Amino acid sequence: MPSHVFADRPAPQPPERGTVDALITRTRRLRGDVDAVRRDAVTDEDDPQGRWQRALCDLAVHHLDDLSAHLGQLKEGLPQEPRDAFEDEFAEYEADHAQSTGSLLSRVGSAEWNLLTDEVSWSDELYQILGRSPGSGPMTLDELPSIVFAEDQGLLTALVTDCLVDGRPIDGEFRMVRTDGRVRTVHMMGEPVLDADGSTAAMWAVLRDVSELRRSQRAVRETRDSLQRRQHFAQTEHRLAVELQEAVLPPWRGSLQFPLDGEGPTALDVAARYLPSANSALIGGDWYDALQLPGGESLLSVGDLTGHGVSATSAMAMLLGALRGMAVAGIRPGQLMAHLNQLLETSVQPALGSAVCCRYDPASQTLSWAQAGHPAPLLFRNGTGRALTPPDGVLLGARSGAEYEQAEVRLLPGDLLVLHTDCLTRRNAAEEGETDRLLALAPRFAGARDAQECVRTVVETFGEDGREHDACVMVARIGA
Template identity: 30%
Template sequence: MITVLDNDDVTDDGIDWIARVRRLEEEVSGLRRALRTRGTIEQAKGMLAERLQTDPERAFKHLSQQSQKRNISVVDLAADIVAGKGEKAVKTPPSGFGRHILRAAGAASAAASLPELAEFLLNDGLAQVGVESVAFLADGDPTRILAMAGPAGKGTKTSYPVQTANAATTLVLTWAEPPGLAPADKRALDALAEVVAGVGRRLWCPVSTPWDQLHWLHTVLAAVFGQGKVLSPVYDSSGQVVDFVVDFATRELSDLFGRSSADLIGSRLLDLEPHLAGLGIFDAYVKAYNESEPYERPASYETVLYRGRPRRLLLRRRAVRVGDQLLVSQQHLDHAQRQNEQVLQMEIIGGLGFGEWDLATGEILWSPGFYELFGREASAGPSALDRLSKLVYPEDIGAVQGLLTSLLELKVPADVEFRVPHPNGKLRTIRLVAESKTTPQGDVHLVQAVASDITEGRTAEDVLRRTEAQLGEQRMRAAAEREMTRQMREIWYPATALDIDAPGLRVRGQHWVPQEDRRFQADFLDATTAADGDMLLAIGDIVGSGLAAAATMTRLMYPARVMGHAGSPPAEILEALNTELHRGDQAHMAGMVLARFLTSERTLIWSQAGHLAPVLLRNGTARQLPAPPGVLLGLMAHGGYGQAVAKLEPKDLIIFFTDGVAFGRRAVADPLPLLMREFERLAGIGGPRAVLETAMEFSDGESCLLIVEAK
């Protein structure tokens, strides 16, 4: 059983600060690498500026030009100048030995660790003069290598004493061939050793414990799996342990921090894991070292830095002193813990569970999801295989018995469904897929099963069946309604056009329905001559479609015609129709225009109910008539409808239209001005007939158009 602790001591701000420090350290490291050659160049630039009596920038330009002429790198030329060749350095090629030694010295100043110092010395100068390897030994002991660059050769060796920040070491250069150095070359090497000694005084190295005491420990750690490291203490001037240095780190530990073992070795612990101080782990390490008492920390969440980014990990730690070192190990539990959490989450989200019955030992294993599916508390424990039927709905016991027969007698996989009563009172439909494992003798010794909750799926299937049945009924009703719509159109509109003459007036109309339009929107128009010779006009559209729209149209058209023949004015007719639509539980709505042309006075009296006002086309110019007040029929109990009067002149056109003509296929905010320009153009080309025949092309649905022409 793993006890998990959660530490919140390291705040998000602290983590961000640590990450920023790490990124800055990486930037500084990059700058140090760039300065490995920059120092020599800057020194040469200053010397040239003084000797040539010019500024540093011109001196550097001069240095670059001479480098190109001599076909030699800038840094090599700079090294020649610093080596004492002076102005002659840019004219005559010197010996390369001093040049490379200067380059090595310049690179050494950029080193941040003992291994890095050995690498810089070899690669940035010494390898070019015949050095095969560079090593730092503890107290000159060849068996105690603290840092090394290059292969361990057996050639001639040159040694120089070096004092690091915490240990006496020896710089050893191994030559591939006997060097045969001139006095000037030896002086250059002595000067390099002084530079290395200066750099070494600021570098930490592992405590000089005899190698034979640690070699076996490193070998053991390298052979076993796990995250471990060997630490050496770092003391302050008063003798207190203020940090540890990593002497050895396993490969698994380097994988955790995203840094190689070589990068970890020589690092200080608090630089590597600064959060240990805030969590008290560092103090526990110091206590374990000083008092030689083992330390163990249970599994706890920690926030560590991985490639400069914070990561939250579950770690268990141990520490024990071995000789003069502290052996630290840690166990990364995130993978197992996260895997368990993922499986649990998968069971919760997917409604799954796993069960296993070991018939040989009697051991039974149920996952948390399996308990949940069967509505059983984990404290009650799992149920035996032969008692599984007691957990299911009584009507489904036969399914469980068939499952046992397949698994235990027939020894074949089984796939069954049954219902399980849940503590919340609902029934769950469970699908159980199971198989049995047999011994070589053919006896069943293990049964494994995966259960899944398919309640929603079965419910969805039932809903789908009901929906399909309802859709079938709706399709039948829709087909019947379409047939009724067709018949209604034939009844209401036996002809799609009208053409009526009256004294001083001619009326043309068009009711247009697209072939593919199966709706019945009940747009309507009507024109009839009254007994007194006046012309009665009506046009409108119903809000809605289908049978309800047809019924509303019936309640409007014929009462309007009857009242018009009786001599009622348009506004009075609209008020009566509005009252009629408000009779009943639900008021239907419609837009409508009613007009009466007085033949004796050549005057048009009209009213509107939430409908587009007609357009007057006179002398080739179209304008929309000012609309009297009026709202949709059926919208308000008392609409308050008004009337307007228009005196017609010969050749005037009054164009009434439904909104299908005005707004069909027009992707503009206000299509009416464009429509009136179209009326002007068509009337100018072919008169009322051209308007009537062409305007319908602008409609994308059922629509009506009525044109009154004054003679």
């Protein structure tokens, strides 16, 4: 856009119309595509990712609107006949383009303040931007600060001084209050107009209403910051959940022998594995536990709490700590489940859970067990497997004062128990659990060297990668 300072130079010839027309067409097409994405963008206030995407689309639309407007001016080129001051700086948009872009030209106006004659000239667009009636006339440089925010008046004064006193081009932005009370953000670029002696004779400026553009930029910035805070919070919560889970689940790896001080035909060889979900953010409340109890008995348990993250792992830690304490105190599985149900019911963050708790006595080779809405243990013997008949028991936290039955089964040397959470046999919500697939592993279990090899067989069969939900599996073989 040529200024008065360079009025003695020939105006550059605009590019060929065909080239500009092609650019305008491509810009409009791109603008339509972005606008379609914007309409489809999620606008849920609780979704910072969706708000950020919508804000970016808004910002892109504003930039493309302005680009299309500038290309329209470039296409029109400079008028052949001189016009009033600065009208030669702005060509009219094509009628259809003005409608599609919301009359973008009304957001750009021009002004000239003549220091020699005190004359002031405003374009019609500048009156629209500032909400001032043309009948009121333009404002002088002394009057202009009266409609500028008090905090921004110093900036305007500095810009005017730089232009008039130092003879430098100016470029700045400030907020103005229209006569109707609306606040607009205005970007001003200008240059001094020099007379024949090189002295400043006037100041001219182009003022652009960038309120919507800045609003979109601010929305992008705020939603990006909100998303980053959300991501940081999620990463912190995930790290805490992992640390809490690792602190609570049994620290042993590989196989564990019960009793710890020897082997025998009735001893237990125990191995277990936690299978995380593919989405590392979805750390759930699944657990497994094996514990040597006073008197030589052993505790075996697996369970699952609803929810994910720190709330689920903290509730799991509370439940597992209570389970261990009550088992060490000698409370039998049925009554133990009733106490856990009451604990969940009265906790600050109520949750539902399923669990199976087994107490094995090597002296009598008896397994006493109870369950709360959980898959029954699988018993493998002589190359075949079956699910134990479950005693009655509802989900933990589902019903106040619930009672839990207790069952017993005598185990033989060579028997193998498999305890698991219900998501072990399915990788995603669309699949259904298949106990038969676990029972079909009986021949491979029979040929396994130890419980750890059996666990590896289960993991190979049902997959450790790409799981939608986390899961646990525990294998206990009689006769370590």
